Amino acid sequence: TPNGLPLPPGPTGTWFYGVSKQLRGVVPWQQYLKWSEHFQSPIISFLVYNRRVVVLNDHVAVHDLLNKRTNIYSDRPKSWMYHDLCARGDTVFNISSLDPRHRQYRKMLQTGLSAHAMESYWPGMDAAARTLVEDFRRDPSAFQDHLRKSVVAIIMKVAYGYTITENDQFIRAAEELAKISGAAMAPGRWLVDYYPLLRFLPSWLPFHRQAQEWKEKLEYLSSIPFDWVKKQMASEKFEPSFTSRLLSNEAPKVNEDMVKWAGNGLYGGAADTVISAMISFVLLMAVYPAVQKKAQAEIDEVTDGRARQPGCADKADAVYLVAVMKEVLRYAPVANIALPHRATEEDEYRGYRIPKDATVIPNTWAIMRDASLYPEPHKFDPERFMEAGSAMPDPRTFAFGYGRRTCPGIQFAKTFLLLMMSTILSNYDIGLPVDSAPPEIDFTAGITSHVKPFKVTITSRSVFV
Numbered sequence: 250t251p252n253g254l255p256l257p258p259g260p261t262g263t264w265f266y267g268v269s270k271q272l273r274g275v276v277p278w279q280q281y282l283k284w285s286e287h288f289q290s291p292i293i294s295f296l297v298y299n300r301r302v303v304v305l306n307d308h309v310a311v312h313d314l315l316n317k318r319t320n321i322y323s324d325r326p327k328s329w330m331y332h333d334l335c336a337r338g339d340t341v342f343n344i345s346s347l348d349p350r351h352r353q354y355r356k357m358l359q360t361g362l363s364a365h366a367m368e369s370y371w372p373g374m375d376a377a378a379r380t381l382v383e384d385f386r387r388d389p390s391a392f393q394d395h396l397r398k399s400v401v402a403i404i405m406k407v408a409y410g411y412t413i414t415e416n417d418q419f420i421r422a423a424e425e426l427a428k429i430s431g432a433a434m435a436p437g438r439w440l441v442d443y444y445p446l447l448r449f450l451p452s453w454l455p456f457h458r459q460a461q462e463w464k465e466k467l468e469y470l471s472s473i474p475f476d477w478v479k480k481q482m483a484s485e486k487f488e489p490s491f492t493s494r495l496l497s498n499e500a501p502k503v504n505e506d507m508v509k510w511a512g513n514g515l516y517g518g519a520a521d522t523v524i525s526a527m528i529s530f531v532l533l534m535a536v537y538p539a540v541q542k543k544a545q546a547e548i549d550e551v552t553d554g555r556a557r558q559p560g561c562a563d564k565a566d567a568v569y570l571v572a573v574m575k576e577v578l579r580y581a582p583v584a585n586i587a588l589p590h591r592a593t594e595e596d597e598y599r600g601y602r603i604p605k606d607a608t609v610i611p612n613t614w615a616i617m618r619d620a621s622l623y624p625e626p627h628k629f630d631p632e633r634f635m636e637a638g639s640a641m642p643d644p645r646t647f648a649f650g651y652g653r654r655t656c657p658g659i660q661f662a663k664t665f666l667l668l669m670m671s672t673i674l675s676n677y678d679i680g681l682p683v684d685s686a687p688p689e690i691d692f693t694a695g696i697t698s699h700v701k702p703f704k705v706t707i708t709s710r711s712v713f714v
């Protein structure tokens with residue numbers, strides 16, 4: 250057994266807190282990489298309170314463990330507050346890999362969001378792109394709001410066959426669901442996550458009362474769109490969607506409750522991530538006009554000199570735009586540490602012991618900035634993916650996570666990102682305000698990272714090419 254082996258090296262931290270105080274106010278993935286360099290080991294480990302964390306800072310370790318040893322590394326760390334007290338352990342993001350439902354969710358999502366399934370949503374996506382053009386024209390300064398609306402509209406269509414309206418109650422419900430979930434899972438906020446015995450304390454204590462309130466609210470909020478689909482289906486005037494298809498599937502008979510959870514996973518997985526990538530894209534186009542021009546030239550050619558709007562069907566011809574998308578995902582990773590995994594058994598790797606129950610964090614950010622994979626990693630340059638025979642790995646193999654937890658929305662993301670990017674570039678020029686200094690490109694440090702906004706100008710392109 251690996252029992253006698255040492256743990257991967259790392260900072261010792263202090264009694265009770267572990268390194269949690271050292272992680273306050275810093276960007277975690279940058280700190281992990283610094284520790285990895287300091288201890289001269291791509292694999293490091295430390296305690297956060299009493300929880301053992303192992304961080305994998307290079308692509309080899311991430312691949313060897315998360316992609317290859319999937320029978321050990323596919324679980325999620327348990328958040329007692331969220332999973333147990335708020336009764337959210339069954340969401341697709343949190344379900345234990347040891348639960349047979351995990352496999353069933355994956356199947357539902359993989360089928361419902363496959364490249365083939367996506368094709369049936371192309372008309373809806375193309376329509377959303379047209380609306381985006383109009384929204385940009387009306388008020389270019391609110392481009393972030395327009396992007397958000399566009400993404401949310403299409404998720405609601407795909408997930409439920411639902412058309413959003415102004416000030417939509419489904420959107421408000423979905424946003425509140427995401428907000429409460431974030432608060433209930435916030436690392437370090439709930440001691441019961443680290444000392445589960447605290448859950449047996451009396452129910453009038455504030456954290457229990459909070460959990461009870463959230464539990465009821467979450468249950469209510471996640472039922473709203475699902476109940477709506479069922480009602481529509483009963484009246485037979487429904488638009489086919491991810492949810493309706495699963496519900497009307499005769500064989501194999503599916504459990505309704507699981508369909509509800511899977512549907513909720515679409516909004517939870519898609520909204521913030523796609524929005525983050527799109528906003529990074531718009532800002533990067535302003536800072537890199539040469540890239541923008543080259544992408545525009547390609548789109549103009551595909552659309553016969555802008556004789557028509559680009560659509561989902563054009564993505565096969567947009568070779569340079571695909572390189573731009575890859576570079577956006579590499580340069581501005583949406584999920585810098587994916588989502589945490591958990592080791593379900595003790596394991597051994599490169600002479601180190603990885604304890605059972607360790608939280609295993611892949612440092613995707615460090616991989617995207619690894620000069621041995623991507624020379625001059627701090628340069629934003631889609632050209633790196635255009636060179637024939639380029640040995641650089643496709644950043645999508647890291648951007649969407651790992652192993653049996655890999656993002657099931659990858660086809661959805663690809664289709665929609667390319668559509669929105671080509672639509673914006675076909676209709677608009679993005680620039681920086683005149684006389685402004687080149688902006689600093691910086692990112693927020695949440696689970697989904699966002700570029701910190703700066704001012705850009707968005708102007709309609711002249712009609713003539």
Ligand code: HEM
Binds near residue numbers: 517652
């Ligand atoms: C640019 C867009 C996106 C990025 C960068 C992204 C990235 C990720 C990452 C890093 C994970 C965690 C993987 C892991 O734990 O190793 C994940 C999980 C997930 N994503 Fe995405 N995602 C995106 C879009 C989407 C879309 C469009 C959907 C749905 C339509 C979606 C649905 C999900 C779901 C359901 C999971 C949970 C999988 C599980 O825990 O088994 N994502 N995504």
